[in-house]
Each structure stands twice: as structure tokens, then as C-alpha cells.
Amino acid sequence: MSDTSLTAYAGPVLGSPDAERAPEERRGLHYPHGRWVPGPGALFEVAPGVHWLRMPLPMGGLDHINLWALEDGDGWVLVDTGLSDDVTRGLWAQLFEDGLGGRPVRRVIVTHFHPDHIGLAGWLCARWGVPLEMARTEYLLARMLALDIRPEPPGEAIDFSVRAGWPDTAIQALRSQPWGRYGKIVSALPAGFRRLRGGEVLSIGGREWRLVTGRGHSPEHLCLVTDGLMISGDQVLPRITSNVSVYPTEPYADPLGDWLESIEALRAIDPDVLVLPAHNEPFRGLHVRLDQLAADHHDKLAKLHALCAVPRTAFESFSTLFRKPIGERDYGIATGEAVAHLHWLEARGRLRRLSDDSGVDRFEAI
Template identity: 65%
Template sequence: MSDMSLTDPAAVPYQRIAASSAEARTPDEIRGLRYPFGRWVPDHGTMFEVAPGIYWTRMGLPFGLDHINLWVLDAGDGWAIIDTGVNLGASKKAWEALFAGPMAGKPVTRLIVTHYHPDHLGLAGWLCQRWNIPLEIARTEFLLARSLTLDVRSEPPPEAVDFSIRAGWPEQAVDMMKTKAWGSFHKIVYPLPTGFKRIKDGDVLTIGARQWRIVTGRGHAPEHSCLVSDDGIMISGDQVLPRITSNVSVYPTEPYADPLGDWLESIETLRAIDLAVLVLPAHNEPFTGLHTRLDQLRDDHLDKLAKLTAFCAEPRTAVDSFATLFRKPVGESDYGIATGEAVAHLHWLEERGRIRRVSDAGGVDRFVAV
């Protein structure tokens, strides 16, 4: 991903820089999380039935996070696909092998995408064309994806440069950013359909013998759709992952946002889901122990927020805060994703009156505890 603009919203939006303390332990040591299929995963291009009529397949990704779980549901007279993989030749070949193999004999009749990130949406346009079906997705996710595919420039917009300066980037990092093209989303996303079929929080989708309720999460994406079945299965996308935590970032496209507030609120919303559900995540393996994992995700952020508040006893930039938020040193190639996460944590504290922003004559923002 090194060719992507450092603050491009499409640049590595999937995984946080640092794992939480819980994630460093083995699964058996994480109380309350259980993996019914162990750490086994299906080979790429195959399908494994995790529950009657629900199939798990995996495809490769050209990122540090090298895989995505995709879900194929038996819809009776056809198949429903949940998420797509990125727009690469290998992904298309994997789908074609499935269509000619375990999915042969029935058409794909539905495509549902949880959110706008390229590993989930990248082949949506291709699949919709291939099977002449609509794309089912939340409105905000569709519109954001469409705008990002069109935002291609020979150099970063001034607002993105200002965003990096305010975060406290070193001068050489800002200068390097200015030399790079802006807008890489379209590189791994097949052209999207002109229109879409909207799904939204509370909708109930009938797929085969099951009813699936849409539960919307926020923070990682603006309107992330999780699917919860009437028999205790949750397709969680990136909203709940068992061993990595989803990236929660502020981007130049919405530079004063509070996505961490959305994320923590969504954790509480998701507690309404039965704690016994089998969670089918987009990355890592299926697991049970939803509420335990929600506690881990919440506590990890709250711990970092407490440490960051103490760190801001003196005025600090977003770049200064890297050492507090991330266990490993952040190199310039990771400045974009690290800045987004750091600013998200600083904005959460600022919105709640725990720190305040002080801007200098050079346009750099520093935050100090109140």
C-alpha cells in the first residue's frame, strides 16, 4: 500500500496500527471468546458450511492484512453474497471457480455489502454486472464510495496538506506527501453501478429460510451494516473482529469528526444482540463471546484515552501522541493511518471538554488537558 497517498481515506482503512493488549494473547487465554472451528480456515477458492445454508469462503488481499472472509447464503432459488473482495484478477478467478464449482446450478440473486471499504466493495460492480442484480448497501456507504472513486488528482488537495500540518507532521513528511498523486480508491474498486438498493438499520431481509435484521454500527465506517439472523448468527463485517480492532480514524474529508464517539456508542448498541450469537467476522475466524469482545474493544480505547489525557498535561500534537497510542514506532509510511487514529482519540477528548486545542502561527494544532 506504499503507493497510496498518506492521508487518503482509501489507504489501509482496515486494521489498526497496534493491537490491543488482549490481542497479544492466545485465543485460549482470552476469557469468553471461543472459536467453534478452532484456528482452521478454508482454503482460498473453497466453501465451508458454518451453519445450514451459510458458507464461508476466503480471498486474498494485497495488504498487510492478507485475507477477507466472505459469506455465501443459500437463498433457495439462488445465492446471496455478503461482501466481495478487492478488484483484482485473482479475486475474479476465485469467484469464477466458485460459480463453476460449489455454487454451480443456481444463480447469484443478491449482493449485500456491509460497508464501503475496497475489500468489502471492490468487486460489487463486477458481480452486479455478471449476474444482473442490484447492489444492496446503506446509502451513506454507497455515496461515499462513489465520491472516492471519482476523487483522483495529480497531487493532494490543499485541505489534505493542511490536515497533515495541523497534525504536526515533520516538514520532510509533508514535502513527500505533496509529491504523491491523490486518490487510490478506484485502483481496487470495479466501477460501481449507477444506482443501488438501500438497506438501513432495522430492515429485515428474507434470505432463504432465515430472517436477517440489519444492525447499523458506526465509527469504522459511517453506516456499517451488520446482519443478525433469527437463529443466532451475526455477520459482523469489520464492526466486531475477534483478534484485531478496526481502524477508527479522522480523515481530511471530515477533518473535525468524532468517529471514536460513534464507535463507542455502537459498542453499546451492539449489546442488544444476544450474547450467544455465532459471530462471522470479515477477518480472523468465527467466534462466540460477542459481549466479552465488546468489553475488550471498549476497554482498550478507554485505556488509551486515559493515557492520552495524562500525556496532554503539556501541549501535544497528534504526531506527539503516537508514542502513547501505539506500542511500535510509527514510520513515515504509516503516518497517514496513525494520524487518523490519533486525531480520532484527541477529538473524542476535545468534544467532551477534557482537552482543548491551541493552534500556533504555523498552523499546527496542539492539545492540552483542561
């Protein structure tokens, strides 16, 4: 498992069918603005008082994040913040200068702990003298990761990679890397925060926004839902599949179980909402998209189960799960996703785990 690589947190995809399918095949999704997007750091009003703001990301394959600026009386409420880098800080500084009409930021809300969402939260909260508002588990995890900086990876990360069947050369390369990249791409977080909870209702700019918790991509991801609108963060994305991974922190977790349960729970939301996602463009067709996401995972699970007619490691499942060849720099994220799918099947009695003397786990179909 590689360290907190950016891609592991941002939710892009390794050759998922979704990422590669032609847009016209995305049946049932409607993009009111087509593929048009606002320029970096420019505001576009998608609904009265709700502004779309796009910030760049320096990552291959995923080059932007959508943030949302909500008008609230004489000020603004920000939802998500962008990565902590000079480019994004510069774009925010410009917005404070003119784009936000000289009105102050009153609240900073973060959907989840991933660096492209929380990256500049500490900096923004300090700049405006406001508390950071987010779910408790997400805040605690962010603080833990930001503080966990070591000269080499912890034993748990090495064991995780050995168990997944990585080649020795990749294990040796992992051992030689420093640990703790998260703390370098997230600005210093406030030592305290205001807790937000699923089910809570926030009054912002004359709208009532209900908080809805999603799980699986991150442990306590918050979406904001109001009449006709849903700020979905990474919980529902139209053209990429959110990363659902097991990490060495909790190596026997079943995040895909959480993810598929969340998909079911999100069906309670009005199917006609305009979804405002953290990546790609605003779209309608929430329930169609939920169906597609569930179907894509079940398709992968079926292929994986068939592959495991012969006992397989997570590493040996890459070519079945991902269309693109997986290079060594993507072993971490690919392993996380592969193990998530293996664990879902194991937890439901479809696979059994066979551990050998060298610490490698293989999974066999039952």
C-alpha cells in the same frame, strides 16, 4: 494524511494491545472451528445455508477477508465481495464454474464502503445482472471516492497533516503523491443501487436477517443478525481492533464517540450468537468482545490524557498510542486514529485545542 491507503480501510491495527495479546488471554471468546480456515475461494458451511468464503488480501498484516454466501432458494446471496484484483476475480470465476453448484447469484449485499468489502461489487453485479444493495451513506461515499482522482492531494489533506504536526519532510513527500487510489482498487460501481436501512428485515433462505447499523469504523456499516448468527463485517472483530479514524474529508469529526455508542447499541444483540466477522475466525462471546473493545479504547484515552499534561500534537502521541514504532508510510493511518482519540477527549471537555500560527494543533489536558 496519506491517500486512501488499503490499510486505512481494512481495519487492521498499529500495535494495538489486541493484535499482540496472546490468544489464551482473549478471555471468554470461543472459536468453534479453532484457527482452522477454509482455503482461498473454498466454501465452508458454518450453519445450514450459511457458507464461509475466504479471499486473500495483498496486505502486510491482514492477508484475508471473510465473505458470506447465503443459500436462497435456487440461488445465492453474497455478503461482501473481496478486493478488485486478478486473484480474487479468478477465485470467483472458479466458484461460478463449480463451487456454487451452478446456481446463480441473486443478490449482492455490501456491509460498508471499504475496498476489501466493496471491491468486486460492481463486477459481480454486472456479471449477474443484479443491483448493488447497501446503506446510502456508504454507497455515496464509495462513489465519491472512486471519482476523486487528482494529480496531487487536495489542500484539505495537506492542512490535516500540518495540523497533526507531521515533520516537514513527510508533508513534502505527501505533496508529491497522486490522489485517488480508491478508484484503482474498486471495480467500477453501478451508477444506481438499492438502499438498505438499519432495522430492515431481509428474508433469505428461510431466515429473517435484521440489519443493524454500526458507526465509527465507517459511517453507516450494516451488520446482519438472525437467530443464532451475526454477520458482523468490520464492526466486531475478535482479534484485531477495527480502525476508527478521522479523515481530511471531515477533519473535526468524533468517530470514536460513534464507535463507543455503537458498542453500547450492539449489546442489545443476543450474547450467544455465533459472530461471523470479516477478519479472523467465527467466534462466540459477542458481549465479552464488546467489553474488550471499549476497555482498549478507554485505556488509550487515559494514556493520551496523561500525556497531554504538556500540550501535544497528534504526531507526538504515536508512541503512547501504538506499541509498534510508526514508520512514515503509516503516518496517515496512525494520525487518523490518534486524532480520533484526541477529538473524543476534546468533545467531552477533557482536552483543549491550542492552534499556533503555523497551522499546528496541540492538545492540553484540562
